[in-house]
Amino acid sequence: MTSGKDPNRPSVLGGPTIILVQPQLGENIGACARAMLNCGLTELRLVKPRDGWPNEKAVAAASGADPVLDGAKLYDTTAEAVADLNVVFATTVRTRGMIQEFVTPRVAATELRAHVDAGHKTGVLFGPERTGLVNDDLTLASTLITVPLNPAFSSLNLAQAVLLIGYEWFQTGEIPPDRVLHTGQTRPATKAELVNFFEHLEGDLDRTGFFTSPEKRPSMVRTLRNALERMQMTEQEVRTFHGVVAALTGRRKGEP
Known part of the structure; x- marks a missing residue:
């Protein structure tokens, strides 16, 4: 597919932070950055990328989404990467025997929009390509996102997962939130x-x-x-x- 950049069209930017936990390949990070910018998402955080950072292969795979890569922040742990956020969602394909709320990407996007409109700092966690997020990372999230796909083959690569969540987020832009968390004189805890x-x-x-x-x-x-x-x-x-x-x-x- 050719580049969709058009300097004459307005940009629609802002939204939840995307946190990639221990991503393996620079190419995958670049593809995620491309998916993010397609959906107006610009804040990227990386937790211990396997092949180091910065990464030239990420730039090539980003296909022009350089602003996302240039602004990417590096962290040693997932806890540090989400420390300043009020609301964190996490993606997973397995329940792992944990008691947590699961929602679809569409529901998650609507709830994220409500939090962002209320001024809350939000983020979405994505795990390593091969293993996904570990339980200790999942406990940092209030809600888990699972994608309802073909039960016999529900494998998504990292950029596909980011694009799917980002797309659902982008589609909520013209929809008024169904609910907003009102916290009175205080704010959501970080x-x-x-x-x-x-x-x-x-x-x-x-x-x-x-x-x-x-x-x-x-x-x-x-x-x-x-x-x-x-x-x-x-x-x-x-x-x-x-x-x-x-x-x-x-x-x-x-x-x-």
Whole structure:
């Protein structure tokens, strides 16, 4: 397909951040950047790309989507890549035995549009080409996106997945949101604030002997984090829960 660039047409830009976790090939990153710009998405974050960054093969595959690549940000961990975001969706083809809400790309796009219109910082996680996201990455998301395709063959490459989500996002541009999260005088908690609370809670649960089996601790932690993620807490609610945990463990305000 030939280039669709037209300097005489207005650009429609803005939307959720796209986060690629451990992408393997520079060509795949470039193809994702091309898919993003087709849909007006410009903010790309990369978590430990296998072949390093910057990558000349990514530029060639981007077919002119250089602004996306030029603005790409590099991170060491998924948690760092989503730390400043209020709302994170993640793509997966497997349930992995976790209790989380699953939506189609179309539903996800509508909900993302509502959050963006409300001023919330949003993002969508995509996993490595061969394995997808691991459970610890999925716990950073409040909602999982799964694509209803042919059950006998539902394989998508990375750029196809990004384009599919981006396309559904782009189609919501003229549709008023069905719902907007109103948070009063506060705001949705960032992922960094949530992870800080998770670590506070898990530390106190360790001290009080809640985790009786070291082997089961990781799965129990993921269960707790998934349940709390689905609450979509505000910054004020996170601070309140910090106080609740401190009170239940007998610590006074200001104590370590």
